[in-house]
Amino acid sequence: MELVIAITLGVLTSTGVYLILRARTFSVVLGLTLLSHGVNLFLFSMGRLTTASPAVIGLVEDYTDPLPQALVLTAIVISFSMTAFVVVLALKAAVELRSDHVDGEDPNEDRQ
Amino acid sequence: MNGSEMPLLLELVIIFFLVAGAIVALIGSIGLARLKDVYMRLHGPTKASTLGVGCILVASLLYFSFLKGGLSVQEALVTLFLFVTAPVSAHMMAKAALHRKLKCSPRTRTGPPDQ
Amino acid sequence: MDIGLLVFLPVVGATASLLSRLKQPGPDHVQNHALVALIAPAICLLLLLSYLPRIQSGEALVYSLSWVPGIGLDLAFRLDGLSWLFATLITGIGCLIIVYARYYFAGKDTAGRFFVLIQLFMTAMLGIVLSENLLFMLVFWELTSLVSFLLIGFTCSSRDARRGARMSLVITGGGGLALLGGILLLGQIVGSYQISDVLAATDTIVSDDRYPLTLSLILLGAFTKSAQAPFHLWLPHAMAAPTPVSAYLHSATMVKAGLFLMARLHPAMGDTELWFSLITITGMITLMVGAFVAMFMHDIKGLLAYSTISHLGLITLLIGMGSEMAMAAALFHLTTHALFKAPLFMMAGIVDQATGSRDMRNINGLWRTMPALMLITVIPAAAMAGLPLMSGYLSKKMLFSESLLVTAPHWANTLIPVWVTIAGLFSVAYSVRIFHNVFFNGKPVDLPHWPPRKKPVGMLVPLFILAAASLLVGLAPQATYNSLIHLAVMATSMTQLPLYDFSALSNARVPAMMSMIAMIGGIVFYLARGPLFAIHRQLPEVDAKNIFEQIMQQCIRFAQSLVYRLENGSLQRYLAFILVAAIAPALWLLGGYSGWQGPSELTEVNPIVVFGAVILCLSAIGVALFHHQRLPALLLLSVTGLFVTLAFAQFSAPDLALTQLSVEVMAVVIMMLALSFLPQTSPRESGAWRVVRDLTLAGLAGMGIALFAYAVLTRPAETISGYFLANSVSGGGGTNVVNVILVDFRGFDTLGEITVLGIAAVAVFAFTRDLHLKERVASAGTAKGFAEPHPVILQMVSRMALPIALLVSAYIFLRGHNMPGGGFIAGLVTAVALTLQYMAGGLLWAQERMLTHFRPLIGAGLLIATITGLGSWLVGYPFLTSAFSHMHWPLIGEFELATALLFDLGVYTTVVGATLLILANLGKLMTVAGPGQEVG
Amino acid sequence: MNHLMIMPIVIPLLTGAFLLVMYRYNIGRQRSLGIGSCLLLVMFGIWAVVQAGVTDYTLYHLGNWQPPFGIVLVLDRLSATMLLLTALLSLFCVLYASRGSDREGSHFHALMQFQLMGINGAFLTGDLFNLFVFFEVLLIASYALLLHGGGRARSRAGLHYVIINLAGSALFLLALGILYGLTGTLNMADLARVIADAPEADLPLLKAASLLLMVVFGIKAALLPLLFWLPRAYSAASAPVAALFAIMTKVGFYAMVRVFLVVFGLDEGAPANETALAWLWPTALITLALGGIGVLGAASLRTLTAYLVIVSVGILLATLSRNDEQLLAASLFYLLHSTIMTAVFFLLADLIGRYRDQGYDRFSVISPLSHRWVLGSIFLVAGVSMASLPPFSGFVSKAWILQSSSRLPDYLWLWAAILVSGLLIIAALSRAGSGWFWRPQERTHKSEPGLDRGRTATVCVMLAISFALAVFAQPVMDYLEAAARLVYQPSGYVDAVLGDYVHQGGEGIE
Amino acid sequence: MIATVIPFVIGVFCIAVLLNLYRLAIGPDIVDRILALDTLMINSIALIVLADIQMSLGILFEAALLIALMGFVGTVAMTKYLLRGDVIE
Amino acid sequence: MNRREFWLPRPLFSLFLALLWLLMVNSFSVAHILLGLALGVFIPFITRSFWPEQARVRYLLPLLRYFLILMIDIVRSNLIVARRILWYPDQLTPGFVTFPLELEDDFAITILASTISLTPGTVTAHYDSDAGTLLIHALHVTDEDELVRQIKAQYERPLKEIFQ
Ligand code: NA
Numbered sequence A: 001m002e003l004v005i006a007i008t009l010g011v012l013t014s015t016g017v018y019l020i021l022r023a024r025t026f027s028v029v030l031g032l033t034l035l036s037h038g039v040n041l042f043l044f045s046m047g048r049l050t051t052a053s054p055a056v057i058g059l060v061e062d063y064t065d066p067l068p069q070a071l072v073l074t075a076i077v078i079s080f081s082m083t084a085f086v087v088v089l090a091l092k093a094a095v096e097l098r099s100d101h102v103d104g105e106d107p108n109e110d111r112q
Numbered sequence B: 001m002n003g004s005e006m007p008l009l010l011e012l013v014i015i016f017f018l019v020a021g022a023i024v025a026l027i028g029s030i031g032l033a034r035l036k037d038v039y040m041r042l043h044g045p046t047k048a049s050t051l052g053v054g055c056i057l058v059a060s061l062l063y064f065s066f067l068k069g070g071l072s073v074q075e076a077l078v079t080l081f082l083f084v085t086a087p088v089s090a091h092m093m094a095k096a097a098l099h100r101k102l103k104c105s106p107r108t109r110t111g112p113p114d115q
Numbered sequence C: 001m002d003i004g005l006l007v008f009l010p011v012v013g014a015t016a017s018l019l020s021r022l023k024q025p026g027p028d029h030v031q032n033h034a035l036v037a038l039i040a041p042a043i044c045l046l047l048l049l050s051y052l053p054r055i056q057s058g059e060a061l062v063y064s065l066s067w068v069p070g071i072g073l074d075l076a077f078r079l080d081g082l083s084w085l086f087a088t089l090i091t092g093i094g095c096l097i098i099v100y101a102r103y104y105f106a107g108k109d110t111a112g113r114f115f116v117l118i119q120l121f122m123t124a125m126l127g128i129v130l131s132e133n134l135l136f137m138l139v140f141w142e143l144t145s146l147v148s149f150l151l152i153g154f155t156c157s158s159r160d161a162r163r164g165a166r167m168s169l170v171i172t173g174g175g176g177l178a179l180l181g182g183i184l185l186l187g188q189i190v191g192s193y194q195i196s197d198v199l200a201a202t203d204t205i206v207s208d209d210r211y212p213l214t215l216s217l218i219l220l221g222a223f224t225k226s227a228q229a230p231f232h233l234w235l236p237h238a239m240a241a242p243t244p245v246s247a248y249l250h251s252a253t254m255v256k257a258g259l260f261l262m263a264r265l266h267p268a269m270g271d272t273e274l275w276f277s278l279i280t281i282t283g284m285i286t287l288m289v290g291a292f293v294a295m296f297m298h299d300i301k302g303l304l305a306y307s308t309i310s311h312l313g314l315i316t317l318l319i320g321m322g323s324e325m326a327m328a329a330a331l332f333h334l335t336t337h338a339l340f341k342a343p344l345f346m347m348a349g350i351v352d353q354a355t356g357s358r359d360m361r362n363i364n365g366l367w368r369t370m371p372a373l374m375l376i377t378v379i380p381a382a383a384m385a386g387l388p389l390m391s392g393y394l395s396k397k398m399l400f401s402e403s404l405l406v407t408a409p410h411w412a413n414t415l416i417p418v419w420v421t422i423a424g425l426f427s428v429a430y431s432v433r434i435f436h437n438v439f440f441n442g443k444p445v446d447l448p449h450w451p452p453r454k455k456p457v458g459m460l461v462p463l464f465i466l467a468a469a470s471l472l473v474g475l476a477p478q479a480t481y482n483s484l485i486h487l488a489v490m491a492t493s494m495t496q497l498p499l500y501d502f503s504a505l506s507n508a509r510v511p512a513m514m515s516m517i518a519m520i521g522g523i524v525f526y527l528a529r530g531p532l533f534a535i536h537r538q539l540p541e542v543d544a545k546n547i548f549e550q551i552m553q554q555c556i557r558f559a560q561s562l563v564y565r566l567e568n569g570s571l572q573r574y575l576a577f578i579l580v581a582a583i584a585p586a587l588w589l590l591g592g593y594s595g596w597q598g599p600s601e602l603t604e605v606n607p608i609v610v611f612g613a614v615i616l617c618l619s620a621i622g623v624a625l626f627h628h629q630r631l632p633a634l635l636l637l638s639v640t641g642l643f644v645t646l647a648f649a650q651f652s653a654p655d656l657a658l659t660q661l662s663v664e665v666m667a668v669v670i671m672m673l674a675l676s677f678l679p680q681t682s683p684r685e686s687g688a689w690r691v692v693r694d695l696t697l698a699g700l701a702g703m704g705i706a707l708f709a710y711a712v713l714t715r716p717a718e719t720i721s722g723y724f725l726a727n728s729v730s731g732g733g734g735t736n737v738v739n740v741i742l743v744d745f746r747g748f749d750t751l752g753e754i755t756v757l758g759i760a761a762v763a764v765f766a767f768t769r770d771l772h773l774k775e776r777v778a779s780a781g782t783a784k785g786f787a788e789p790h791p792v793i794l795q796m797v798s799r800m801a802l803p804i805a806l807l808v809s810a811y812i813f814l815r816g817h818n819m820p821g822g823g824f825i826a827g828l829v830t831a832v833a834l835t836l837q838y839m840a841g842g843l844l845w846a847q848e849r850m851l852t853h854f855r856p857l858i859g860a861g862l863l864i865a866t867i868t869g870l871g872s873w874l875v876g877y878p879f880l881t882s883a884f885s886h887m888h889w890p891l892i893g894e895f896e897l898a899t900a901l902l903f904d905l906g907v908y909t910t911v912v913g914a915t916l917l918i919l920a921n922l923g924k925l926m927t928v929a930g931p932g933q934e935v936g
Numbered sequence D: 001m002n003h004l005m006i007m008p009i010v011i012p013l014l015t016g017a018f019l020l021v022m023y024r025y026n027i028g029r030q031r032s033l034g035i036g037s038c039l040l041l042v043m044f045g046i047w048a049v050v051q052a053g054v055t056d057y058t059l060y061h062l063g064n065w066q067p068p069f070g071i072v073l074v075l076d077r078l079s080a081t082m083l084l085l086t087a088l089l090s091l092f093c094v095l096y097a098s099r100g101s102d103r104e105g106s107h108f109h110a111l112m113q114f115q116l117m118g119i120n121g122a123f124l125t126g127d128l129f130n131l132f133v134f135f136e137v138l139l140i141a142s143y144a145l146l147l148h149g150g151g152r153a154r155s156r157a158g159l160h161y162v163i164i165n166l167a168g169s170a171l172f173l174l175a176l177g178i179l180y181g182l183t184g185t186l187n188m189a190d191l192a193r194v195i196a197d198a199p200e201a202d203l204p205l206l207k208a209a210s211l212l213l214m215v216v217f218g219i220k221a222a223l224l225p226l227l228f229w230l231p232r233a234y235s236a237a238s239a240p241v242a243a244l245f246a247i248m249t250k251v252g253f254y255a256m257v258r259v260f261l262v263v264f265g266l267d268e269g270a271p272a273n274e275t276a277l278a279w280l281w282p283t284a285l286i287t288l289a290l291g292g293i294g295v296l297g298a299a300s301l302r303t304l305t306a307y308l309v310i311v312s313v314g315i316l317l318a319t320l321s322r323n324d325e326q327l328l329a330a331s332l333f334y335l336l337h338s339t340i341m342t343a344v345f346f347l348l349a350d351l352i353g354r355y356r357d358q359g360y361d362r363f364s365v366i367s368p369l370s371h372r373w374v375l376g377s378i379f380l381v382a383g384v385s386m387a388s389l390p391p392f393s394g395f396v397s398k399a400w401i402l403q404s405s406s407r408l409p410d411y412l413w414l415w416a417a418i419l420v421s422g423l424l425i426i427a428a429l430s431r432a433g434s435g436w437f438w439r440p441q442e443r444t445h446k447s448e449p450g451l452d453r454g455r456t457a458t459v460c461v462m463l464a465i466s467f468a469l470a471v472f473a474q475p476v477m478d479y480l481e482a483a484a485r486l487v488y489q490p491s492g493y494v495d496a497v498l499g500d501y502v503h504q505g506g507e508g509i510e
Numbered sequence E: 001m002i003a004t005v006i007p008f009v010i011g012v013f014c015i016a017v018l019l020n021l022y023r024l025a026i027g028p029d030i031v032d033r034i035l036a037l038d039t040l041m042i043n044s045i046a047l048i049v050l051a052d053i054q055m056s057l058g059i060l061f062e063a064a065l066l067i068a069l070m071g072f073v074g075t076v077a078m079t080k081y082l083l084r085g086d087v088i089e
Numbered sequence F: 001m002n003r004r005e006f007w008l009p010r011p012l013f014s015l016f017l018a019l020l021w022l023l024m025v026n027s028f029s030v031a032h033i034l035l036g037l038a039l040g041v042f043i044p045f046i047t048r049s050f051w052p053e054q055a056r057v058r059y060l061l062p063l064l065r066y067f068l069i070l071m072i073d074i075v076r077s078n079l080i081v082a083r084r085i086l087w088y089p090d091q092l093t094p095g096f097v098t099f100p101l102e103l104e105d106d107f108a109i110t111i112l113a114s115t116i117s118l119t120p121g122t123v124t125a126h127y128d129s130d131a132g133t134l135l136i137h138a139l140h141v142t143d144e145d146e147l148v149r150q151i152k153a154q155y156e157r158p159l160k161e162i163f164q
C-alpha cells in the first residue's frame, strides 16, 4: 500500500512540475493545482494513512493522526486563495500584455 | 460492523436497494458510453445514475437509521437535491449541445429546429 | 580635546560659509564669503602654532574618546611632529588658497560652494593627519575622496569634469576600501587600532603571516591616493577642478595623504624587504612616468599635474628606502614641494583666467603684460627645477645622496642613482619649459583674451608668500629642518635621531655631480624640444580618461550582458533553476542513501485504493498530456480533485474531503471564468530538448517525493497528536479533533489562513477594479435562441436551492465542532449557493439582492475572529484561549456554548465575503454592462 | 503572560480588518488609521526591544496551550530587533505613501497592515507551520502591494513573483511534511530536541528537509539561483512598497537563522545544519558577486537598488553560513543598515523620478531635473551611506563584519567579495549621481513643481537613522551581540520554550 | 451479509466510473466530457456513501451532499461557459 | 406589504425549513426546535429577494400527490429505458419534439420541464419563453403527437391545477 501511495504522490508531483514549466499561464495554473494536490496529499500522508478511524472522539476506537489533517486543511485554503489570486492575475496580465505567455510576450510574434 | 443484529428483512431490503442502485447506475454509465449521439447520451446518466445513486442513498438511509436509531433523513436530502438538480444539469447540457450544433445520430426522426 | 577642535573647527567654518552663502546668494559677495571662510582655518593655524613649543619638546599629544569600542573605533587624536608638520601645511596653505580663491572666484556664483567644500576638505585632511585611531583616520580618508570628487566635478557642466571626478572617486574610493581591509587586518594583528599600539608592535606585525597582505592592502590605499603609477591616471584628470582646488588638494595636501600614511606606519611596518621593494619600485616608476609625460604636456595644469606625480613618486621612493636620512629627505622634499607647487598652480590659474587658455603653445611672452607674476614665478619654477640656492635643489641633492647609500638589494645600488638622475634631468626640462614657454618664447598665438585681463594685485599675495617661504627654506635649510621637519622625521622612526647635516650635503661631491648632469641635461633637452616633440607626436596618443571610461563601459556592458543572460525574464528558466536548486543538493546528499525502507511492515494492498490511485494518476497525467486543450484539461483536473477528495474520505479525513471538494469547485469555476477570456488552446511551443529537460526535472521531483513518502510511511510514527486526542473534549469542548485543532489548539493558524483568503480577495478586487476587457464588447450580444443569458429553468431551481443551501450551511457550521464540518466549509457552501445566483440570474440581478457588500464582510469576519481571541484577555488568558460551557436551561435542555463557535463564525463570514468578492469581481470583468465600477 | 507580545500581530490585523469594514473611508481617514497603527507598532517595537533586553525569552502561549502542542510566540532580542526595524520602516513607507502613492490603487493601507501582520508574525512565531502561515500572509499581501497601482510592468513582474513563490510554498509544505513525518512535531524548540536525538538512519532525510527549507527561504531571501524574480519585481513596485520590501528578503534570512541555527543546530557534536550551511557559503558568495555586477549593469536606480538588495542578501547569507556568533552579530547590524538604506534608495528613486521631466529613474535618459541641489545632496549622503563609507552605519557594519570574519577560515573570499562589491557600488552610484545632478539641464517648460516636503523629510529622517546608527553604534552592537549569543545557545531556547515538557521526557501534560 | 455485498456494489460503481472516464477521454465533444464528469460526480456520491456504509461511520453524508451541490454548480458553470462564453454576466 | 409579509414572507416554507432542520440534526429537543424555527424565519427573510416573484403554491396536497406519481413514473420508465439501452441501443429512433405550453408560471414550467427530464426517455432541451414551447429530446419516439398528449395529460394538467 505504501508503495502505491508513494507512486501516486510522485505522479501528481511530476505532472504538476511538468506543467508549471510550460509557457502559458493557464498550464502553469493547472500545474500549480496539481502540485498542491500532490503536496497536500503528501503532508496528509505524513500522519500515516488509516481507514475508518476519523479523529472524532467517541465514534471509533482508533483515531488517525488529526494534526496533519488540520495542517492540510489550512494548506488547502491557502492554496485556494493563491490559485484564485494567480488566476485573476494571469488574466490581468494576459489582458494588459496581450499574451498569455508567462513572460507576457509571445516568443513567436514579438521578438525579431 | 454490528450489522449482524439487523433484522433479516431490513438487511434484504438494504441489499436490494444496493444492488438495484448499482445496476441502474451501471446502466446509466453504459448508456453514456454506448449511445450514438450526445443528445441520446444525455438520457442515461442524468436519470439512471440519479436513480441508481438514489437507491444507494435509500439503502444508506435505512442502514444508518437502524444503526443510530431514529430517522436519518440526511440521505433523503441528498436524494432530493439530486432529483432537483439532475434535470437542470441535463437541460443545460442539452442547450449547450444545441448551441454548439452538435450532430444528431442518423436515426434521428426530427432534428432540432434551427435557431 | 582641543586637538579635536582643530579637526572640527573647519566644519563649523563650513557651516558658517553655508549660512553666509544662503544669506547672501549671488555673485556679489565673494569677498564676504572669503572672509567668513578664512576665520576657521586661521584659528586652526594659530592653534597649531601655539602647540609648537610642546611639539618641539618631543611630546606626542594624544587624546582619546571611546566611540564604537566594539570595532575598536575611537575618537582619538594625536599631535606629534609628523602630524604637526602636515597640519600646519594644510591649514597654512589652506588660508592662502582661500585668499587666492577670493579673487579667483570673484563675480562667480559658485564661490560659496567652493568655500564650504574647501573647509570640509580641510576637516577631512586634518582628520587624517591628526587621527590616533586608524579606523577613525579612515573616516576622514574616505571623506577626502568624496570632497575631492565633488571639487573635481565642481564645474559640472563639463563632461570632462564629470568623468574625471568619477574616475578619481572610483580609484581613490577603491583604494580606500583596500585600505580598510589593510587597516582591519593590521588591527587584528595588533589587537588595537591606536597608532601608539601599532607603532609599539613592530615585531608582531612583521612576523605575522598576514603581513604581506596587510602591507599590500595598505599600500594600495596609499598609492591610489598619492597617485602612484599605475593609479596616477586620475590625477591629471582631476585638473578639471578649479585651479585653487588643484593647487590645494591635488598638489599640496590630499595627494600627500598616502605619503603621510606610509611615513606614519613606517616604524611599524617598514624595514622589510617587501616594504622596500614594493614602495621603491612603485616610486621609481611613478617618478619616471610623471617626469617623462610632464615634458610633453602642453597644458600648464597638465604639466604641473604630471610633475606632481613625478614628485610624489620621488618622495615615495625616498620613503621606500627606509633609512632615517631618506625619511628626512622625503619629508623635507614633501614640504618644499608643497611650497613651490602650490604657487605654480596659482600662477597657472591666473594665466588661465587672464588669457582664457592653458595651452603653452599659444601662451607666450607674458612677461610683458604680467611682469610681477613672472618675477614671483621665478622662485617656485627654479625650486622645481632644483636650481642651486633653491629648496628643491637641496631636496634633490638629498635624494641623490640617499640613492647612493642604498646597498641592498644589489640591483638597487646602481639603478637608483642613474634612474633618479635621469628623472632629475626631465624635471629640469619641464621646469624650464613651463617658465620659458609661458613668459617668453615669442608672441602669443590666438589667445581668447588678448591683451590679457588684468588680475587684482591681491591675487598675487598668496603666491608671493609661498614663493618667499620656498625661498626661505632654500636659504636656511638647516633652521627649517631643525625647527619643523626633524620632529616629524623622528616621529616616523620612533627614535631619537641626529639632525640632518646640510653642510655635509653641500660638501658631497657625487650628488653635486648628479645634480649638474641633471641640470645640464635638462637644459639641453629643453633646447632640443622641437624634434623631441615631433618624435613624441608620432607616439600613439593615449587618453587615460578615455581608457578608463572605456574600461568602465566595458565592465558595464559585461555586467549588463551577464545579467541579461541570467536574468532574462523567462519564468520557465527561473522555475527550472528553483527545481534544480531543490533537487540537486538533495540528490547529492541522498545519492547513496540506503535507508529508504523503514522498519515498519508494509500494509496490505486495498484494491479500491489502488483503483482510486490509478485513476488519480491517469487523470493527472491526462491533464499534463492534454493541457493544450484547456477546457478538457480543466475537466480532467476536476476528476483529479474529485479523487483527491475521495482519498481524503477513504483515509479518515472527512473534514478534508469536504473542504477539498468545495474548494475544488470554486477553483474550477474561477478558472472557467478566467478561461473565457484566455485563448482556448495553448500552442505547442516547447522544443524537444525543453520537453526532455522538463520531463527529467518533473521525473526527478516526483521520484523524490515518492521516495520521501515511502521512507516516512514505512517508519513508525511518534507524534504529539496524542495530546490533541486526549484534550479535545476536556480542553477544547469538541469531539471533532481536527476542528478543535483548527479553532482552538492551532486557532492562530486558522486566523492567518482566513487572513490570507481575505487579502487574496481584496487584492483581486484592488487590481481588477480598473481593468477593462474592452474587446469583449464586440463579441457580446444578447443572443437569444439556445444561448440565452439566464435560462429560466436554471434560475428557478437556483433560487429555490438558496434557502436550503443556507440551512445546510448552518447545519454544517454548527455541528463542525463535534462532527465533520465547520465554518470554513459552511462558508463555502453559502458562497457556492450565492455563486449559483450569479450564474443563473446574472451579476446585476444578484448584486442588487445581496444584503451587504463583501469587503466589509471580510473585515467583519476577521474582526469577529480576532475580537473573540482578544476576549480571553478579559479573564486573564492569552489570545485565542477558548472557553466553553454546557448550559442547562429549563425547557431547552443542555446545550454547549463555545467561544470557538464565535471564532468559527468569523471564519465563516470571511470565507463568504472573500469567495464572493473574488467571483463577483471576476464576473464583473466579463460583463459588458456591469454595474458601475465597484462590485463588492 | 504579557499580552503586549501579541500586539505587533493583532494591531495591524485589527486595523486592516477595520479598514475593510469601513471600506468607504476616504483616503484621509485611511491614512490616519494606517499611520496610527504604524506608530503603535513602533511603540510596541520599542517595548519589545526593552523587554527582550530584560528577559532573554518572553513566551506567549496562544490559546493557553502548552508548547509544543499549542502555538507559541517567542520574543528574544533577535525578534525584537526585527519587530522594531519593521515598525520603523513601515512607518516611513506609510508616511511616504500617504503623500499620494496610496491613491494609485485600492486598499493600500489595509493591505499594508496585513503585510505588517504577516511580517511580524513570521518574526515572532516559534512554530514552523505557523511560520508557513505567516509567510503566506506576508506573501499574499506583498503580491497585492506589488500590483498596487497597476500597469504592465507590475503585472508581468507580479506574475513571476507570485508563481515562483507559489512553487516555494509547495516546497515549504513538502519540507514541513518530511519534518513532521519523521519527528511528529512542529514546534521549533521541540523539533530541535527531536532532531538532535534523531536516529542515524533518519539524519540524511532530515538534512534533505533542511536543504529544501534552504531553497524555500532562499527564494524569499533571494539567494542564487533563486533570486531572478527580484530585480524586476522590486523595480516594478511602487516606491513605498519596494521600500517596505526591503525587509522581505530579511525575513528569509531571519527564518534561516532560526531554522538552521536553532532547529537544526541543537546537537553540538554533529549538527544537522552542516550540509545546508556548506551549500550556503559558496552560493551566497556568488550571490554577492552577481549583485555587485548587477549594480554596475543596472539601467535605472530602482533596478540598481534591487541589486543592492541582492548584494546585502549575499553578505548576510555568507556571514550566516560561517556559523559564528560574533559574525552573526555583525551581520545583524548590517541587516539594520542595509534594510534602511535600500528602502531609502527605493524612495529616493521615486522622489528624484518625480522631478525629472522624462525617463523617471532611468540612467540613459538625459532630462531636466528640478530641485537639483536638494535632491543631489540627499543622493550624495545616501550614496555615501550605501557605499558603506563613513560616517554612516554601513561603515561600522562592514568594518565589524570584516573584523569578525577574519578569525575564520576562508575569510579572504568574503573580504574580496565585500570590498569589490563596495567598489562596484561606488562606481555605479557615482555614475548615476554625476549623470543626473551634474549634467547641464535646460528646462523647457515654465514652472518647476514645488518640492514635496513630506516625502523629502521622510527620506531625510531615514538617512538620519542610518547616521544615528553609526554614532550610537556601540549600544546597538552590544544588544545584537547578546542577540547572537542567544541564537547560539539553542539549548537555552529549547529549555525556555518547552519548559517542563523537556524534563518530563517529552510526555504530554494533561 | 451487507458486508459481503458492499464490495461487489463498489466494484460495479468502479466499472461505472471507468465507463465515465472512457467517455470523458474520448469526447468527442466537450459537452460529452462535461456530461461524463457530471455522471462521474454522481457515481462518486454512491462511492462515498458505500464507503460510509462499509465503515459504518455515518460521517460522510456531508461529503455526499457537497458532491451533489458542487457537481451541479460545476456542470452549470461549464455549460454556461459553453453557451455564453461567460459564466457570470 | 404588511408587517407579517415583511418579517415572515413565507410561513409554510419557514415551517418546512424548520422541519428539515430537525430531520437533519436528527434531534427533536426543544433547543433544536427553537433553533430550527429561528432559522426557518431568518433564512427566508434574508433570501426573500432571491425568491421567485410570482410562484404561489395553491394546493399543497395535490402537489405532494404529483410528486408521488412522479416517483413511480421515474422508476417505471427507468426500467424501460434500461432495457432499450442494454438490449437494442442500435434500434433507437431519437427525435426532437416541440411541446406547446399551457402553463404560464415560470415556477410551474420549471417543474414540468424537470418532470419531463426526470422521466427517462425525454429531456427538456430548451424553453422558448416567447413562443411558449418546450423543446424535448426523446430517446425513442414513434409518434411525436402522442408524446405531447401524454405529457399534457399526465403532468401539465395537474400542475396547472396546483398553480392556478
Ligand atoms: Na608657450
Ligand code: NA
Residues within 6 Å of the ligand: C739, C743, C813, C815, C816, C817, C821, C822, C823, C904
Ligand atoms: Na467548527
